[in-house]
Amino acid sequence: MTNLKIPKCWKVSSKPHNFCAGCGYPLMYKALGYNIDELKIQNNTFVGLDIGCALLSWDFLNVDTMQTHHGRTIPVVVGLKKTKPKAVGIAIVGDGGGYAIGAQHLINARMRNEPITVIVINNAVYGMTGGQEAPTSLPGQKTSTTVAGADSHLIQGPRMLSEMLDEEVYIARTSVDNPVQMKNYIRKALEWQINNNGFSLVEVLSFCPTNWHTDAKETREFLNRMKKQYPVGEFKAAKRKPKEDASLE
Amino acid sequence: MRELLTGNDVVVRAALNAGALGYAGYPITPTTEIMTAWNSASIKDKNLRFLQTEDEMSAGFVTIGMIMGGLKAFTATGGPGNVLMQDPLNMVENMRIPFVAVIGQRGGPSTGSVIYSQQEVILTGWGGNSEGYRVVYSPMNIQELYDYTIKAFNTAWTYRFPTLVLTDGYVVKTRQEVNIYKPKKIVKSYPLLLKSEKRNPKKESNYVNLSNTFVTEEEAFEANKVLMDDLMKMKPKVVESELYKKGSINTLVIAHGLVAGAVKEAINTDGKKMKFGMLRPITLNPFPDIALKKALKGIKKIIIVESAHNQLLKLVKEALYGLNIPIKHYGRPGLGVTPEEILKLIK
């Protein structure tokens, strides 16, 4: 990004922030902050924060925020949106909050096409609790609960959520090392909520050098490994019919 | 105006008359018809918000979201749903959200039976990793269900403690005559977030950042101190009980909810002759310990009657700690109690 200035909606008194050195969260906040500035929605935005490292940013921005329980952020934002349909509701959750403990809320919010924007920080671990396995941990990845290496089962959140229904929603995946794309996708997600009154989600592949136990170079390399497993881009809703079984005819 | 209604319908009428505009819930017997009646009402009145959620945790948290925006909103559940509801209820306690829920008790443990019990007293009053920073009303009949559901909204929005109306399937499922009136007092709601679109963006204090996390042990201690102090300050203003007797008595029956109704009937027939009366807590939390101690003048024996093994019993024992008075307990988890059974106990 050529713009080196901090977003106008930055809450200056809460800086320096509480995230670890090298964390990807502040980069996402920069992208979100610029979008809030440009869309002029600072006084009309509500951010719900999951327990997980997101909680460290409960007062990161000068917008109304509320931190809630691990996994329950999406329902709170859904409820607030019922009362304030013209407000912009954003839920910021980790991959554990989004795809594990809060998965039922995420799937059902997408199914009901709730007009909110979900930002899932995918750092392939449970950051806040010290680097346990997440639903997104890479095959073979060593975490504190997969000391012999994680198995090959992982969740493709954006693909699952976009393909589960025909109804169009805005779903994309980006990464913190591509700030232009990240800002662009978050912008589109917010605009989708505002203009189409529908569900949107951006998964952000993010750094966690503390729990990856990586130096600067290894951190970039790990993110590149993640990108191979989790392709970035925009996802389309499925318009598929089940194939009929010819043998039954 | 007197109408013939089920308890579930009565809850919806009370909520509407108290100014509630939002409901989120997940179906469970015996309170499902609160949800279906609200849904029907929301078709006619476009101001009413309604959401059938994916589970009770979501129901509670969606209700919280509605309330944050300034709407009076509530939910209803019971049994295993009440267990899941403790998750949002704990957040509500921490963040002082004016949350209202109606709990229709069913028999536990687990899925249990679907209609009746009094086994959710401790859960509803003291559930979760909390210390019971709540108000719990236990109405005795369908009329009180109407009265106390209205009151629950006023209490919640005055003191900002979660307020629960604890009832059961017999009360909410049966159709009875009830007086539906316009409440004299209605406490107004207000937004906790998104208070204005016209805020000076340069002024940080214009923005609300709410957290339920304590960074240090000392912070946790201070926050709990404020909660407990506020609860104790509120207590004399909300605590309620009824002493019911005919003439002088030497035996005091303690019962709440529907069971108290049966005790009342027994007193009406033979209370005078057999010299027994009743103290019934209307608020289970805060518990009317002072009123109970006062009612003990001249009492030789206490009989606690409840549709549970050890719920009301626990509360009474705690309230009477240090007093040397014999207690008889009649606990019938899952079963109703008749006036005849009460009379047998007195003999």
Ligand SMILES: Cc1ncc(C[n+]2csc(CCOP(=O)(O)OP(=O)(O)O)c2C)c(N)n1
């Ligand atoms: C109900 C509940 N279970 C467990 C926890 C403990 N806990 C706090 S954060 C967390 C994991 C967070 O991981 P993730 O959602 O991936 O977010 P990150 O910290 O990586 O940003 C867990 C398990 C909790 N706070 N609440």
